[in-house]
Amino acid sequence: MPGERVLTILHLDLDRLTWKTETRADLAGYLGGIGLASKLFAELWRPGLKPLDPAQPVVLAIGPLSTVFPLATKTAAVFHSPLTGEWGESYAGMRLALALRFAGYDALVVTGRAAHPVYASVTPGRVSFRDARGLWGLSTEETGRILREWEAGRGHRSTVRIGPAGERGVAFAGVNVDTFRHFGRLGLGAVFGAKKLKALVVYGDKSFPIPDRKAYRAVYDEVFRRAVETDLLEKYHGLGTAGNVMVLDGLGALPTRNLRQNRFEHAARISGEAFAEQTLLRKLACPGCPVGCIHIGLYRRQFGTGYEYESIALAYDHELIYALGSLLGIGDTDGVYALIEKVELLGLDAITSGVLLAWATEALQEGLISAEELGVRLAFGKPDGYLAALDRVVRQPNDLYRTLARGLEAAARTYGGRDFALTLGGHEMAGYHTGYGFLLGQAVGARHSHLCNAGYAVDQDLGPDFDPDVLVERLIAEEKWRQVLNSLCICLFGRGVWDRDTVRAALESLGIEAGGDFLSALGDRVFKLKNEVKQEMGFDFRKLRFPRRCLETPSFQGRLDEAVLKDLLERYIRKAGV
Numbered sequence: 001m002p003g004e005r006v007l008t009i010l011h012l013d014l015d016r017l018t019w020k021t022e023t024r025a026d027l028a029g030y031l032g033g034i035g036l037a038s039k040l041f042a043e044l045w046r047p048g049l050k051p052l053d054p055a056q057p058v059v060l061a062i063g064p065l066s067t068v069f070p071l072a073t074k075t076a077a078v079f080h081s082p083l084t085g086e087w088g089e090s091y092a093g094m095r096l097a098l099a100l101r102f103a104g105y106d107a108l109v110v111t112g113r114a115a116h117p118v119y120a121s122v123t124p125g126r127v128s129f130r131d132a133r134g135l136w137g138l139s140t141e142e143t144g145r146i147l148r149e150w151e152a153g154r155g156h157r158s159t160v161r162i163g164p165a166g167e168r169g170v171a172f173a174g175v176n177v178d179t180f181r182h183f184g185r186l187g188l189g190a191v192f193g194a195k196k197l198k199a200l201v202v203y204g205d206k207s208f209p210i211p212d213r214k215a216y217r218a219v220y221d222e223v224f225r226r227a228v229e230t231d232l233l234e235k236y237h238g239l240g241t242a243g244n245v246m247v248l249d250g251l252g253a254l255p256t257r258n259l260r261q262n263r264f265e266h267a268a269r270i271s272g273e274a275f276a277e278q279t280l281l282r283k284l285a286c287p288g289c290p291v292g293c294i295h296i297g298l299y300r301r302q303f304g305t306g307y308e309y310e311s312i313a314l315a316y317d318h319e320l321i322y323a324l325g326s327l328l329g330i331g332d333t334d335g336v337y338a339l340i341e342k343v344e345l346l347g348l349d350a351i352t353s354g355v356l357l358a359w360a361t362e363a364l365q366e367g368l369i370s371a372e373e374l375g376v377r378l379a380f381g382k383p384d385g386y387l388a389a390l391d392r393v394v395r396q397p398n399d400l401y402r403t404l405a406r407g408l409e410a411a412a413r414t415y416g417g418r419d420f421a422l423t424l425g426g427h428e429m430a431g432y433h434t435g436y437g438f439l440l441g442q443a444v445g446a447r448h449s450h451l452c453n454a455g456y457a458v459d460q461d462l463g464p465d466f467d468p469d470v471l472v473e474r475l476i477a478e479e480k481w482r483q484v485l486n487s488l489c490i491c492l493f494g495r496g497v498w499d500r501d502t503v504r505a506a507l508e509s510l511g512i513e514a515g516g517d518f519l520s521a522l523g524d525r526v527f528k529l530k531n532e533v534k535q536e537m538g539f540d541f542r543k544l545r546f547p548r549r550c551l552e553t554p555s556f557q558g559r560l561d562e563a564v565l566k567d568l569l570e571r572y573i574r575k576a577g578v
């Protein structure tokens, strides 16, 4: 049978502070990663209960190539999103996949709610639940530092934790993984917080035989060669995704000041080039990745009067620069770094934070929210007000901040300003105002992310004079193929390296038969399963809304027409069979 193997699932029950493992041969056809996590979630989630109900599961999963092949570095997470109220899905790199792999688990499921804050220490064949009351309230950085001191296993260990935002149920709280990686989007941090789960520390030191070492070596070498000797991944190591800032600005596709503009007059000052030339310290890689796309810069800050300075290392990329830079009109690297540090320490999703603050700035100008309730001064280009507002979003001192903590859809429903509330499918938009493919792609994608189907790339390929059927078919085909890559937990930056034949050869070198139409069928099945669960959760394609601001401000494809978008949406529904 294609994909045949036995998968090991670790279940943590926080109600009882117990754990068990189960082995499932019947799930092998889902491979791992998003396929496996989606299937487990579909079995375990509880319709009718709210996203933060303790009974709702969190599923983390890796794939059969994880750690064994270059670029197979991600861990998939599936949960019920408190931000959109429907499908929650997120990915993180760094050491978590490695640690799970060598601990011997293909997936980890968490249910229940502990009586007081705990963290779980997961090792091969054993789980310990430890008191985390002393960590509750600490930032992600402090928590990570302490856990690294408390828990043994440096190099084989992954430290996964939330900050104050997750503890306080902010619907767009993320989960920090090791150094500078996150399950950022859709609120997994709030789900951890509702379960009183401050952290997971996973340690693995098992080993595994490779059945056909010669075949394995041949595929490994070819993937490695393509990753380092071709130009397929050059841009990710060079400037990183921050290199997109100037490209998008040049295309008229860089959302600026809550998308009142599609170009930023200070783009060059917050470009990938500017960050690299003025601040780049080093580049990091997830374990097993020869690319090293994680750009770490130096933020030097005066913290007191006189000659009092400190230096902080922070990761930057395009999404951070867009959401905390151009979208807020902030045109200097220090201002962007100050906000990156703030969301990092509080444990907030950066994109949602920036889009929410951009809306709040305009809502204040329009008189929809009051300066008194805000208690801070929000103005485009001024980081100080935004820094203070983010602290308040986490503390939630009044009704306004309690609403903001539920995300932008909730805020715009309560206070108005939906025309300039930049959400697509209920999720705050990513930083690509390229045209129809991006808007439709994020809105219809299972997790409402630009990464579901790369509509921004489709726009740039097809240009303004596109065939609507071709655009829709490309989105569907890309999202289905990404279900395969994400079931293998391959970093999507490496998608050019990992073509269909290479995926098949890699699986077969590990003794996993993947011939015939196995991969295509897997993509179709996971795509369908996710959309079925989403619809059970209440998602309705026909209720999708496209913010007026996205139509008014010209994109790379020019000014967009709502009628064309609606027509594309109907074609998508028909062709995707959703």
Ligand code: SF4
Residues within 6 Å of the ligand: 071, 073, 093, 094, 236, 284, 285, 286, 289, 290, 291, 292, 293, 294, 491, 492, 493, 494
């Ligand atoms: S390309 Fe970057 S994100 Fe992807 S695996 Fe390598 S270091 Fe990690």
